[in-house]
Amino acid sequence: MIKTMRQLLFTFALSVTLLLVSCQETTVTREQVLIALDSLEHKLEWLEYKTSQEKWELNTTGISDSLNYYRGLYEYVVTDPDLLRVLEQGRRLLHDDEALWRCELMHSSVVLQQVEFSPSVASLRDSLLQLGLNLHPQTPYDVNKLCCIEHDPDRREQTYRTQNAMGEEFAKGIGQLFRLRNQATRRLGYNNCLALSLAQQGLMAQEYLKLLDRLDSLTAAAYGEIIQKMQSQLGSNPIEIWDMAFAYRDVNQRVDRYLPIDSQLPLIERSLEKIGFDLDKLPIYLSIEQSNVRGGIVEYLPIKPPYDVRLTTNLSGGLHNTRVLLYNIGLALHQTHIFQEQALYINALPIVWAEGMAQTIAALCNDEEWLTGYAGLPQSLVESYNVAHNEQNIIRLRMTLVDLMFEYEAYTNPNRDLNKLYWDLFERYMMLPRHDDIKPWATVTKYVMQPASMPNHLIGEMISAQIVYEIKQQYTSLSDNTAIGSYLNQNFFRFGIRYNWRDLLERGTGEKLNPEYLVRGLGI
Numbered sequence: 001m002i003k004t005m006r007q008l009l010f011t012f013a014l015s016v017t018l019l020l021v022s023c024q025e026t027t028v029t030r031e032q033v034l035i036a037l038d039s040l041e042h043k044l045e046w047l048e049y050k051t052s053q054e055k056w057e058l059n060t061t062g063i064s065d066s067l068n069y070y071r072g073l074y075e076y077v078v079t080d081p082d083l084l085r086v087l088e089q090g091r092r093l094l095h096d097d098e099a100l101w102r103c104e105l106m107h108s109s110v111v112l113q114q115v116e117f118s119p120s121v122a123s124l125r126d127s128l129l130q131l132g133l134n135l136h137p138q139t140p141y142d143v144n145k146l147c148c149i150e151h152d153p154d155r156r157e158q159t160y161r162t163q164n165a166m167g168e169e170f171a172k173g174i175g176q177l178f179r180l181r182n183q184a185t186r187r188l189g190y191n192n193c194l195a196l197s198l199a200q201q202g203l204m205a206q207e208y209l210k211l212l213d214r215l216d217s218l219t220a221a222a223y224g225e226i227i228q229k230m231q232s233q234l235g236s237n238p239i240e241i242w243d244m245a246f247a248y249r250d251v252n253q254r255v256d257r258y259l260p261i262d263s264q265l266p267l268i269e270r271s272l273e274k275i276g277f278d279l280d281k282l283p284i285y286l287s288i289e290q291s292n293v294r295g296g297i298v299e300y301l302p303i304k305p306p307y308d309v310r311l312t313t314n315l316s317g318g319l320h321n322t323r324v325l326l327y328n329i330g331l332a333l334h335q336t337h338i339f340q341e342q343a344l345y346i347n348a349l350p351i352v353w354a355e356g357m358a359q360t361i362a363a364l365c366n367d368e369e370w371l372t373g374y375a376g377l378p379q380s381l382v383e384s385y386n387v388a389h390n391e392q393n394i395i396r397l398r399m400t401l402v403d404l405m406f407e408y409e410a411y412t413n414p415n416r417d418l419n420k421l422y423w424d425l426f427e428r429y430m431m432l433p434r435h436d437d438i439k440p441w442a443t444v445t446k447y448v449m450q451p452a453s454m455p456n457h458l459i460g461e462m463i464s465a466q467i468v469y470e471i472k473q474q475y476t477s478l479s480d481n482t483a484i485g486s487y488l489n490q491n492f493f494r495f496g497i498r499y500n501w502r503d504l505l506e507r508g509t510g511e512k513l514n515p516e517y518l519v520r521g522l523g524i
Contacts, residue, residue, distance in 0.1 A: 037090065047073060337489050402422070
């Protein structure tokens with residue numbers, strides 16, 4: 001078996017090498033670029049298929065014989081330096097729209113991988129994960145959930161400090177990781193890693209900063225009112241960061257009681273069928289466990305979309321976990337409804353666009369008719385929850401601005417005092433006391449595992465908010481209308497990434513990306 005694997009690796013590597021050697025002349029022809037594109041597309045499609053299969057085996061049986069092998073093979077293919085050179089020349093040589101678009105998509109798929117697989121970056125990243133950073137709660141929601149358990153504010157503070165204590169240990173390494181990624185990025189001809197990532201998602205740095213500034217100005221006054229309300233409610237002045245989730249604990253717990261573990265999947269299936277998506281008739285396969293101890297974990301595995309996509313999940317009760325499951329099913333719905341012959345248009349979805357589609361489906365959980373008609377909440381509780389939910393989302397958005405601006409500034413100049421930078425931004429956007437003895441930024445696993453990925457989620461939220469607004473304009477609600485599924489398929493899902501996501505968004509909503517829809521959805 002080992003000998004066979006080695007032979008396959010050698011044969012595969014040789015085929016890639018021979019292809020690129022043929023393109024190593026100073027002048028690459030259009031025909032050579034097209035051959036390279038076809039070959040690379042088939043190889044990456046096969047490798048992604050095999051890797052997803054192995055992940056499924058690991059998640060469902062606990063055993064995978066070949067996951068590391070296929071990951072290594074994938075790394076070998078995408079890090080060949082001649083590959084990027086051929087793709088960059090192709091961007092100049094190809095003039096017909098479809099061939100050029102394929103080249104752009106493939107270039108986007110490869111260039112960030114070359115940064116992440118560079119030896120110095122990979123070595124430091126893996127060492128940080130091995131030291132235990134990947135065991136830290138991955139989102140502010142997870143940390144806040146732990147803090148809101150405690151009635152005593154001193155114990156909430158202690159919980160917050162405990163959850164962020166490892167920041168002291170990892171701060172130096174994460175700062176170095178910012179620098180190493182920038183060095184690898186500059187070798188490829190780009191200013192820094194974040195600017196490269198934004199460009200690959202179709203965003204320029206200045207446009208991105210303007211979006212963040214606009215969100216800041218649109219939410220600052222409403223957020224200030226929330227702080228004042230919370231001070232009165234908790235009898236605490238000033239409010240601390242560890243108090244904020246506790247203020248909404250009671251209403252969240254009351255809502256969660258209506259969504260026990262065993263109700264979630266039937267509820268989701270029923271509500272999706274009513275908007276035109278029958279999960280029983282789609283090639284979406286789920287491996288389900290139920291656990292309130294380690295629940296809420298979902299992994300989406302696109303084995304061979306649109307024909308075979310799978311999810312592994314540990315179901316857990318509550319609205320947040322229902323939303324997480326619905327979000328991942330949204331990823332699956334999108335890819336199972338793409339009708340494109342070119343596999344690249346199915347597999348190379350920009351993260352911001354995949355996020356936008358998934359969050360549009362997950363938005364069902366915010367719909368008033370869904371909460372009353374499917375989750376069974378009484379109207380009085382829905383009204384209380386809507387107020388609390390909007391306020392929590394405004395708080396989360398302000399915290400997101402801290403994280404995004406920190407990441408932007410850290411990649412722009414990683415040699416500065418990053419802890420001072422973080423708390424300066426925290427004071428500006430959160431308007432709360434700073435605690436320079438804590439380093440929360442150095443416990444954010446996304447900075448290590450998913451570099452420069454945080455903007456994708458926010459832009460995805462903007463995309464979703466704009467689409468949801470258009471749906472409500474046409475159909476009043478997100479629930480109980482099969483025309484909603486037809487609208488999503490007709491305008492978005494079926495295209496995959498055959499066209500630029502900006503053009504698809506404007507075509508489907510009649511407007512370019514506009515952050516004001518996100519703010520409007522917060523009740524501001």
